Amino acid sequence: MSTGSAATGPHVLRRINATAVLNALRDAAGHTATVSDLVVATGLSRPAVTRALTALSDAGIAEFSGTTEHQIGRPAQRARFRAELGHVAGIDIGPHKVLAMVADLAGNVLAERQAASPPNPDMAPVLRTVLTEVAAEAGVTPADLWAAAVGTPGIVDHERGEVVLAPSIPGWSSLPVITDLRDWLGCPVGIENDVNLAVVAERWRGEAGDNLLFVQWGERIGTGMVIDDKPYRGASSAAGELGFIDLVTDLDDEPKPPADGLGAFERLVGAGEILRLGVQRCDRELRDRLTTDDDIAPLFDAAAAGDPAAASVVDTIATRFARGLAVQLLIMDPQRVVIGGGVSRAGDVLFDAVRRRLSRQLLVPVDLRVSALGAGNVALGAVRMALDRVEERLTAML
Amino acid sequence: MSTGSAATGPHVLRRINATAVLNALRDAAGHTATVSDLVVATGLSRPAVTRALTALSDAGIAEFSGTTEHQIGRPAQRARFRAELGHVAGIDIGPHKVLAMVADLAGNVLAERQAASPPNPDMAPVLRTVLTEVAAEAGVTPADLWAAAVGTPGIVDHERGEVVLAPSIPGWSSLPVITDLRDWLGCPVGIENDVNLAVVAERWRGEAGDNLLFVQWGERIGTGMVIDDKPYRGASSAAGELGFIDLVTDLDDEPKPPADGLGAFERLVGAGEILRLGVQRCDRELRDRLTTDDDIAPLFDAAAAGDPAAASVVDTIATRFARGLAVQLLIMDPQRVVIGGGVSRAGDVLFDAVRRRLSRQLLVPVDLRVSALGAGNVALGAVRMALDRVEERLTAML
Numbered sequence: 001m002s003t004g005s006a007a008t009g010p011h012v013l014r015r016i017n018a019t020a021v022l023n024a025l026r027d028a029a030g031h032t033a034t035v036s037d038l039v040v041a042t043g044l045s046r047p048a049v050t051r052a053l054t055a056l057s058d059a060g061i062a063e064f065s066g067t068t069e070h071q072i073g074r075p076a077q078r079a080r081f082r083a084e085l086g087h088v089a090g091i092d093i094g095p096h097k098v099l100a101m102v103a104d105l106a107g108n109v110l111a112e113r114q115a116a117s118p119p120n121p122d123m124a125p126v127l128r129t130v131l132t133e134v135a136a137e138a139g140v141t142p143a144d145l146w147a148a149a150v151g152t153p154g155i156v157d158h159e160r161g162e163v164v165l166a167p168s169i170p171g172w173s174s175l176p177v178i179t180d181l182r183d184w185l186g187c188p189v190g191i192e193n194d195v196n197l198a199v200v201a202e203r204w205r206g207e208a209g210d211n212l213l214f215v216q217w218g219e220r221i222g223t224g225m226v227i228d229d230k231p232y233r234g235a236s237s238a239a240g241e242l243g244f245i246d247l248v249t250d251l252d253d254e255p256k257p258p259a260d261g262l263g264a265f266e267r268l269v270g271a272g273e274i275l276r277l278g279v280q281r282c283d284r285e286l287r288d289r290l291t292t293d294d295d296i297a298p299l300f301d302a303a304a305a306g307d308p309a310a311a312s313v314v315d316t317i318a319t320r321f322a323r324g325l326a327v328q329l330l331i332m333d334p335q336r337v338v339i340g341g342g343v344s345r346a347g348d349v350l351f352d353a354v355r356r357r358l359s360r361q362l363l364v365p366v367d368l369r370v371s372a373l374g375a376g377n378v379a380l381g382a383v384r385m386a387l388d389r390v391e392e393r394l395t396a397m398l
Numbered sequence: 399m400s401t402g403s404a405a406t407g408p409h410v411l412r413r414i415n416a417t418a419v420l421n422a423l424r425d426a427a428g429h430t431a432t433v434s435d436l437v438v439a440t441g442l443s444r445p446a447v448t449r450a451l452t453a454l455s456d457a458g459i460a461e462f463s464g465t466t467e468h469q470i471g472r473p474a475q476r477a478r479f480r481a482e483l484g485h486v487a488g489i490d491i492g493p494h495k496v497l498a499m500v501a502d503l504a505g506n507v508l509a510e511r512q513a514a515s516p517p518n519p520d521m522a523p524v525l526r527t528v529l530t531e532v533a534a535e536a537g538v539t540p541a542d543l544w545a546a547a548v549g550t551p552g553i554v555d556h557e558r559g560e561v562v563l564a565p566s567i568p569g570w571s572s573l574p575v576i577t578d579l580r581d582w583l584g585c586p587v588g589i590e591n592d593v594n595l596a597v598v599a600e601r602w603r604g605e606a607g608d609n610l611l612f613v614q615w616g617e618r619i620g621t622g623m624v625i626d627d628k629p630y631r632g633a634s635s636a637a638g639e640l641g642f643i644d645l646v647t648d649l650d651d652e653p654k655p656p657a658d659g660l661g662a663f664e665r666l667v668g669a670g671e672i673l674r675l676g677v678q679r680c681d682r683e684l685r686d687r688l689t690t691d692d693d694i695a696p697l698f699d700a701a702a703a704g705d706p707a708a709a710s711v712v713d714t715i716a717t718r719f720a721r722g723l724a725v726q727l728l729i730m731d732p733q734r735v736v737i738g739g740g741v742s743r744a745g746d747v748l749f750d751a752v753r754r755r756l757s758r759q760l761l762v763p764v765d766l767r768v769s770a771l772g773a774g775n776v777a778l779g780a781v782r783m784a785l786d787r788v789e790e791r792l793t794a795m796l
Contacts (some may be wrong), residue, residue, distance in 0.1 A: 110538065155761065177543065198534070211633045223729070227625060234731025235609045236762040241728040247649060249535060251666070251718050255759055320649050328729050330639040331621070333632025361653055363553065363563060364634040 014055065017044055018398045021052035022081065025062060031081035031106050032065075038079070041269050050262045053079050059397045063171065081106060087140050088390060089131060089148040090382030092194060093177075093246040095219050102138035104228035105146075105394070107204075107387055111137035112376060113155060119152065119166075124180045131185075142185055146393060149190040149385035150178060151197035151378040153220060155238045159279045163191070165238070187388045190382075195240060197320075197381030198340050198373075199231055204384045206370050206377075213334040214371075215242070215325065218342035219271045222264070223328060242328050243270075247320075269298055269321045269340055277316060282309045317335075318353035326355070326361040333364065340371035412453065415442055416796045419450035420479065423460060429479035429504050430463070436477070441621030451477050457795045459483060479504060484789060485538050487529060487546040488780030490592060491517050491575075493617050498528045499777045500536035503544075503792070505602075509535035510774065517550065517564075522578045529583075538582055544791060547588035547783035548576060549595035549776040550630045551618060553636050561589070563636075586787045588780075592636060596738050597622035597629055602782045604736065604771050611732040612769075613723065614641070614776075616740035618660070621726060640726050641668075645718075666745075667719045669694055669740055675714060680707045698744040709731055712744075716751035723752070724759040731762065738769035 024041035025033055033041070038049045056062035062079050062344045075165065077316045083106035092099040101112040113134040117126045154166025182189045194201075195216045202208045203226065210229040216222045221243035225232040233239055244263030255264065267273060278290045278299040286307065289298045329337070347370075355368055373380060384388035420719045422433055422439035431439070436447045454460035460477050467713045481504035490497040499510040511532040515524045552564025560576070580587045590598075593614045601624065608627040614620045617640035623630040631637055642661030647653045650665045653662065665671060676688045677698040684705065700708035727735070737749065745768075753766055771778060 227630065232625065235733035236731055239729065239731035239763045241731075241761060244728050245725045246721065246759070249721075251645060251713060251721060254717070254755070255721070259418060316650060319652070323644065323647075323649060323653070327643045330642050331636035331637065331726050333634055333639075335633035356660055358654070361644070363639060364636045369482055 014051065015395065015398050017042075017048050017278065018052040018055045019395055020044065021049055022056055022061060022394065025056075025079060025081040026083070026106050028081075031083055031275055032078055034078055055398055061394060061397060081136050084110060086146040086390065086393075087135070087138060087144060088383060089134070089142075089145050089157075090197075090379040090384070090386055091127070091131070091148060091149060091150045092197075092376075092378035092382060093123075093152040094194065094378070095119070095153065098123075098126060098130050098136045099375065099376065099379045100127075101383055102140070102145075103383045103387070103389060105387070107382070107383060109376075109383065110139070113137065119323060119354035120284075122177070124177055124184075127177065127181060128184060134157065145185055145187050147179065147188045147190075147386040147389040148185060148193065149197070149382040149389075150181070151194040151382045152193055153194055153222070155236065156191055156193045156196075158192075158237065188386075190385050190389065191236070192382070192385060193222070193223035193224075193233075194378045195224045195232055197385060198334050198371075198377045199226060199381070201203065201373055201377045201381035202338055202340065202371060204372050206371055207336070208338070209336045211335040213328065213332055213337045215337065215339050215340055216341040217269075217271075217321075217344060219266070221266050221270060221324075225332065225334070242324060245324060247323055247327075247328060265324045269317055269324065274299065274313065274317055274343065277313045278310065281313055282307070284288075286310065296343070297345060300349055304347065304349040314350055318350055319357055322354050322357035322361065326358055329358070329362055329366055335367065337368045338371050339368070340373060340377050342375060344370050345374070412449065413527065413793065413796050416450040417793055418442065419447055420454055420459060422476060423454075423479040424427045424481070424504050425600045426479075429481055430476055432476055433641065443743040450773065453796055454733070459792060459795060481506060483534070484544040484791075485536060485542060486781060487540075487543050488595075488777040488782070488784055489525070489548045490595075490774075490776035490780060491521075491525075491547060491548060491550045492776070493517070493551065495678070496521075496524060496528050497774065497777045498525075498532045498783055499562065499774065500538070500543075501781045501785070503785070503788060504780060505780065507774075507778070508537070509533075510777065513536065518657070522575055522582075525575065525579060526582060528662070542585055543585050544589075545784040545787040546578070546579065546583060547590065547595075547780040549590055549780045549785075551592055551620070553634070554589055554591045554594075556590075556635065586784075588783050588787065590780070590783060591620070591622075591631075591635070593620035593622045594629055594631065595783060596769075596775045597620065597624060597779070598782050599771055599775045599779035600736055600738065600769060603778065604769055604775075605734070605767050606736070607734045609733040611726065611730055611735045613737050614739040615667075615669075615719075615737055615742060617664070618761050619664050619668060619722075619739075620674035623730060623732070633781050640722060643722060643725060645725075647719055664724045667715055672697065672715055672741065675711045676708065677713055679707045680705070684708065694741070694744060698747055702745065702747040709747075712748055712751060716748055717755055719750050719757065720755035724756055727760055727764055731766065735764055735766045736769050737766070738771060738775050740773060742768050743772070758759075766785065 009346045020042045021038055023349050035049050039046050062081055065078050083104040086105045087102050090101045098117050099114045101109050103109045115126055115130045135142050136350050154163040154165055178191050189302055198216050199214045202214055212226040214224045223240035223242045240385045246255045246264035257265040279287050286302050299310050303314040418440045419436055422436050433447050437444050460479055463476050481502040484503050485500050488499045495512050496515050497512045499507050501507045509532045511528055513524055513528045533540050552561040554561055576589050582650045594612050597612045600612055610624040612622045621638040641664040644653045644662035674693045677685050684700050697708050701712040
């Protein structure tokens with residue numbers, strides 16, 4: 001093992017070993033493992049693992065259990081990562097809602113809470129309230145949080161931790177919200193584009209491969225790419241704006257800037273347009289359900305059950321979506337496409353139709369899947385981003 | 399220095415040093431340098447550089463010169479890389495022509511020759527004739543070549559060295575042409591997608607940055623991407639097919655497969671369509687020139703000189719091209735766009751119009767440039783690819 005550093009004394013080596021054992025313990029089932037398990041997982045010697053566990057235990061990061069079960073031979077001493085030692089928050093500031101999650105240090109989500117609120121420069125009180133409530137549900141206070149991360153639409157400047165461009169949200173750029181959150185929480189608060197966080201969640205808990213196109217399909221449409229197992233954000237952190245491609249304006253006309261903040265492709269296949277087409281084409285019973293609940297789920301249920309009007313909406317949307325997605329696939333040639341976001345709940349009735357249309361427009365086949373992560377994927381990605389910040393603090397305790 | 403290998407004896411180290419000196423010598427102006435220059439360029443000691451030069455000279459790879467010029471103090475002994483020691487060929491098999499170049503081992507192009515021929519499974523005799531002629535012009539025979547590389551439209555399987563899909567060229571897939579060329583030349587013959595080779599040339603001699611979109615715009619339209627300073631080819635080597643995106647078929651219709659092998663966007667803005675619009679709209683004098691020469695250059699000259707019909711063609715093409723390019727820019731967010739291929743010769747009258755239209759459709763600005771490499775860029779990229787194969791042979795001589 002080479003650290004490439006001059007600081008290679010026994011103290012440093014022990015900290016490296018302890019970090020390796022910590023990671024193996026956290027990733028084990030139930031965050032619990034025997035010394036033998038950890039020897040296998042880390043490749044360290046039994047004495048080195050035992051020393052590392054002692055250090056983790058002294059720091060309060062791990063605890064021993066199972067020593068009382070004396071069986072034949074040596075007792076099978078088990079160690080457990082004390083995931084409850086600290087907490088992080090992941091926050092999704094979406095176009096209509098704030099969704100906050102609190103997780104322990106192993107990434108187990110303990111509580112989540114949602115508040116209806118469009119993003120706006122004066123939303124600090126809303127954020128404070130949601131965070132106070134969700135922290136309480138997880139048994140802590142906001143001041144107990146070790147780190148937090150926020151996902152939001154728009155192009156994020158990672159250096160400055162600011163939204164530099166969010167065409168969909170008037171007044172959302174260069175917000176003081178993150179600064180306020182940092183001051184109030186007194187812990188590191190990261191910020192990232194919402195779709196990029198959905199990709200982070202997909203790589204952590206989902207369907208990712210090392211060359212992936214992820215499409216977040218809801219009111220808005222954004223995409224995130226993973227190339228060579230790394231997120232690809234583009235030269236200005238502005239890659240993946242499929243929602244803004246224009247497939248409808250007559251070619252010899254000049255495209256008009258969007259009046260409603262939605263990109264041209266979002267206006268064509270976003271959840272708002274799906275609802276509009278449903279209300280326009282479906283019979284009164286379904287129409288009433290769509291308008292009352294402001295939810296597109298009944299439309300897809302009706303289409304799956306054979307309702308011809310609902311099926312015609314699905315057909316229109318599948319045709320349009322496949323046309324736009326084909327463009328990005330012809331350009332990127334990813335190994336896999338994963339669809340997340342609200343519309344991903346539509347199920348096979350929509351996605352089988354998309355797959356059929358795609359196959360006729362591509363030069364090479366593609367593996368299209370629906371994400372299993374549901375509507376919490378951005379907040380979950382934010383939890384993962386916050387956990388990355390926590391690792392430094394844990395290591396510093398050793 | 400760590401080699402990560404058990405083979406680290408003095409012999410191996412000397413070969414590593416000799417290779418470093420060889421590379422520095424080849425890259426020096428005139429492929430000539432003093433020992434002091436090479437000490438600076440390689441970071442090696444003066445005795446190590448002298449030993450390496452002696453080895454290169456013994457192998458016939460370098461030669462000494464300038465030792466007779468006794469000045470005050472020590473003679474400024476100069477060494478020169480013997481670029482004439484061997485030769486490579488770069489071959490562009492385009493939709494209508496074969497263009498072959500022969501270069502020396504430093505990449506200086508000594509001769510180039512073109513033959514009119516569409517790609518076809520029986521074209522081995524054409525290739526042999528062109529290569530024999532271009533080699534003779536460079537003062538060698540085809541059997542003298544150390545390596546060759548071929549650029550061709552289509553999706554190339556690098557493992558098998560075959561074209562696996564070329565929608566534009568009937569019968570071009572799984573060709574025996576490369577196998578025939580290997581047997582005939584008796585040297586390594588690489589194959590690569592033509593646009594990817596144009597990108598290689600751009601990175602070698604042109605305008606590349608570490609995040610680049612290169613657009614080859616001629617009869618066909620293909621794009622190559624450089625991401626993190628590496629060519630990006632996609633999961634199936636099928637990335638960058640901008641020529642196949644469809645911006646015209648009514649969204650609720652099913653796009654039809656192309657009858658003429660051209661992709662939808664190629665049909666809209668390719669050189670063939672530019673010529674067609676010119677013939678359709680321009681007055682008889684210009685029309686006659688366009689049809690006689692089968693060349694679009696007079697059209698852009700006329701537009702630049704204020705001919706309203708020619709200007710209207712440029713306007714139409716700029717509008718359409720900007721719409722398609724905007725799609726790829728919204729998805730990729732590159733730092734720089736470089737336009738190559740035949741249409742890139744159109745000059746500012748076209749590209750200023752493209753830039754104006756692009757700026758209104760993008761979320762972030764982009765730096766759009768016209769390649770300085772001209773129509774030989776694919777063959778030049780093939781020369782570079784062949785040179786990469788030569789390095790092994792040079793090293794083995796040490």
